[in-house]
Amino acid sequence: MLLSNLPLKNSGKIIGLTAKGEQRRRLLDLGLIPGTTVMAKRKSPSGAPIAYLIRGTILALRKEETDLVEISP
Amino acid sequence: MGLTAKSSGFNVLKESFNIDIEINKPVIALAGNPNTGKSTVFNALTGLKQHTGNWPGKTVTQAQGVFTHNNQDFLLIDLPGTYSLLSNSTEEMIARDFICFARPDLTIVVADATNLERNLNLVIQVMELTDNVVLCLNLMDEARRKKIRIDIEKLSGELQIPVIPTIARENDGLYELKEISYKICTKQIKITPYKMKYSENVEEAVEKVLPLLKTRLNQISDKLNLRWLALRLIEGDKTVLESIEKYFFKLSKNTEGQVLSCGSNC
Numbered sequence: 001m002l003l004s005n006l007p008l009k010n011s012g013k014i015i016g017l018t019a020k021g022e023q024r025r026r027l028l029d030l031g032l033i034p035g036t037t038v039m040a041k042r043k044s045p046s047g048a049p050i051a052y053l054i055r056g057t058i059l060a061l062r063k064e065e066t067d068l069v070e071i072s073p
Numbered sequence: 074m075g076l077t078a079k080s081s082g083f084n085v086l087k088e089s090f091n092i093d094i095e096i097n098k099p100v101i102a103l104a105g106n107p108n109t110g111k112s113t114v115f116n117a118l119t120g121l122k123q124h125t126g127n128w129p130g131k132t133v134t135q136a137q138g139v140f141t142h143n144n145q146d147f148l149l150i151d152l153p154g155t156y157s158l159l160s161n162s163t164e165e166m167i168a169r170d171f172i173c174f175a176r177p178d179l180t181i182v183v184a185d186a187t188n189l190e191r192n193l194n195l196v197i198q199v200m201e202l203t204d205n206v207v208l209c210l211n212l213m214d215e216a217r218r219k220k221i222r223i224d225i226e227k228l229s230g231e232l233q234i235p236v237i238p239t240i241a242r243e244n245d246g247l248y249e250l251k252e253i254s255y256k257i258c259t260k261q262i263k264i265t266p267y268k269m270k271y272s273e274n275v276e277e278a279v280e281k282v283l284p285l286l287k288t289r290l291n292q293i294s295d296k297l298n299l300r301w302l303a304l305r306l307i308e309g310d311k312t313v314l315e316s317i318e319k320y321f322f323k324l325s326k327n328t329e330g331q332v333l334s335c336g337s338n339c
Contacts, residue, residue: 021309022161029157031191056188 003069011039012071019068031055098148099258105183107154110211113241115151142251174320186216200266208236233267
């Protein structure tokens with residue numbers, strides 16, 4: 001399942017990234033490494049971006065980014 | 074052609090980063106993730122002596138300040154807060170270029186003790202770029218409150234760099250931070266950080282690229298970390314080449330001391 005489909009208040013574990021190049025680097029640097037637990041915390045009024053709890057920090061990610069992250073619920 | 078690396082040299086680099094080189098002080102850079110209390114450390118070290126400046130051509134502000142320890146003045150540069158040096162956002166390129174090209178005498182990485190795992194990414198990246206690194210483990214009071222215990226000695230042993238726990242807000246640990254900075258800048262202590270080893274195919278590629286870089290960058294090879302550069306090129310990072318060109322080959326100075334960019338045909 002994709003991180004973008006993770007419902008609010010739910011958690012999942014990252015199993016892989018389909019992002020390539022610079023975008024992949026960026027996501028890895030933000031702490032989205034396979035094995036990391038991610039929790040969807042909050043949604044902005046328009047529905048995107050969504051705030052996720054990732055390795056002790058809350059990060060807002062766009063759908064274009066979370067579409068590139070595969071998780072297992 | 075613009076000035077050669079030899080004639081433009083190191084000083085222009087420092088000038089292009091807006092650093093006053095008239096006063097011959099060791100330069101210390103402060104790096105770290107956002108929200109680690111980097112600016113608190115900066116203010117605690119420099120007191121009221123700080124003043125702010127701008128990176129030429131950049132909107133990101135950079136603060137510099139002076140502190141004195143054991144009768145030695147140090148110039149402290151507050152770099153933008155970043156999670157990485159490799160993702161090529163403006164802030165990250167500034168931090169990277171400063172450590173890589175202006176080559177401060179010491180880089181202090183300020184890390185959040187309550188969230189060490191996330192912070193170590195940047196620490197390792199800085200260690201890959203330069204030897205003179207100290208880890209300032211800030212927000213130790215917060216960590217204690219959250220019942221996080223950190224084995225400082227073990228951490229220091231594994232990274233092979235000094236690790237100083239601090240509570241910058243209460244000035245706790247800052248004397249130790251200044252003391253270790255003094256010892257490193259005066260070369261009483263030499264640091265050889267742990268260097269990341271990559272998979273065999275990456276290391277083989279580095280071995281192939283290194284000799285090429287040595288020949289091509291002969292003039293400036295002593296001013297750059299060639300292994301680090303080789304790794305960036307393998308990764309496909311072109312911005313680092315642009316930076317090399319910018320800082321080493323296109324800089325020239327006019328009489329007002331302003332740094333000008335010189336076209337390839339001049």
